Amino acid sequence: MKAAYIHIPFCEHICFYCDFNKVFLKGQPVDEYIEALLREMKIQLEITPVKELETIFVGGGTPTVLDENQLDRLCNGIRSILPFQNGEFTFEANPGDLSDEKLSILHEYGVNRLSFGVQSFNNELLKKIGRTHTSDDVFETLNKARNAGFENISIDLMYALPGQTENDFRSTLKTALDLDLPHYSSYSLIVEPKTIFYNLMRKGKLHLPSEDVEARMYDILMTEMEKHGLHQYEISNFAKPGYESKHNLVYWDNEEYFGFGAGAHSYVEQVRKSNFGPVKKYIHHLDKEELPIFEQHKLTKQEMMEEEMFLGLRKNNGVSLSLFKEKYEENVLNVFGDAISEMVERKLLEIVDNRIKLTKEGRFLGNEVFQSFLLL
Known part of the structure; x- marks a missing residue:
């Protein structure tokens, strides 16, 4: 066992394309959720002891919507419970969410990799897909992160977005590559059920680029990344040497990992499991000191x-x-x-x-x- 994924399902806004397990932050039992999450870690580690984890990835939702006290409690609990020393410790974040104090807390607890959901540098397109940050927020947040001591920074970009042109994607790529980051992920839009975009598509109101345009965007992506010395090590991921995502490689190498949190998936001892997604149901099971398993399947x-x-x-x-x-x-x-x-x-x-x-x-x-x- 090399890795642990930790899910924070809270968001201040819901993006139009997102089908991950998430809920609006307002009115949610966030403090109770964090305590339940730490309880799940303890129970699972008692059942499946491991000597040392090599990677931890905190995703969402939006982990950085937690306030400073909640973030400190979460990080302190992770460090106290999980057998983790000096491996890759990643937090997902949204541009504009990270105050200097939050960055300081993350750095203090040994978080050494940040992954930002940027998606585009076209402000109009960001509005179209339900993002609330602007390109200026990206520049400001990246400067803060670097000043706080973070070097291993990744950003996500999307293409084949509604109304997006090849020239627009080229422009976003140029801006992104000018930042000279060590890692980039880039995905084409997939319209998933239970999303705002899915409902728009069913009504004929979602106008996407053609498959040919999408393919040309992917070709542009691979060409530009290679030109800038970024090695494509996976279909959608590009890195400078030594900056590949060790956590994601655990998935692609088909190795086992823990998944903690509401709706999280895990792969432990040849069994794939998923947790209950609703936050209150997840907490309820852990209040009874039992794992919140929704379904499980032992692989043949x-x-x-x-x-x-x-x-x-x-x-x-x-x-x-x-x-x-x-x-x-x-x-x-x-x-x-x-x-x-x-x-x-x-x-x-x-x-x-x-x-x-x-x-x-x-x-x-x-x-x-x-x-x-x-x-x-």
Whole structure:
């Protein structure tokens, strides 16, 4: 066990595209939630003791909407309960949310990586997608973070947004790259059920770029990142050498991790679990000193092998044939021979240096490739 994910489900505003487990902050039992969260950590660690975690990732929601006292309580509890020394400790944040005092608290407790949801530097487009910050908020917050001693900073960008043009995306990319950060993530918009955008789409009121325009934006993204010395190590992630997200690599390497918090998912001892999402129901279970498990499923060997492929192929260095054999005592070419042959023939996959990996063409059709490894 290398990693722990911690979920803070509170937001001051709900973005139009977001389908993560979240609630409006106002009127929520935030202090009680933090205590329940720390209780869950203690109970889980008693059941599944681990010597040391290498990464902690606090996401949401918006973790930085917590006030200074709540943030201090959370960080203090994490440090007291989880076996974590000097690994990668990430907090997600929104531009404009981080006061100097909050940054000081995070730094004091050893948080050493910040991930900001920037999405775009076009202020009109930010309004269209339900974001409340402006591009000036981004510059101001990044300056504060750097002055507080944070060097390992990542920002998220989105493309294929409603009304977005290729030139607009180029402009956002230029502004982002001029910041000279060590890590960038960039995703195309996916319209998920139970979001404001989904409701607009059903009414015919959501006007998105075509698939061809989306593909050209992705090509622009890969080209510009490479020009600026940022290595694409996963379909949507780019980093300077040594700044890859160690926490996210745990997911893509199909390794196990704890998930704490309302709606959080975990993968422990070959069992995938999800917690209850409603905050009060989550707290209720922990008030009774029991884990708030909503559902769980023990993976079969077949399911584990499938996940090894469709998670591992997200990485640019792909899946190691020898590591697959070591983990599952099976030859990947025997298990998935037909799918691999078809994808190699279509030039979407290649086998190089004992690894199966996506070609550049394959990155554009990643989901189609991944689905081919689901054995029916």
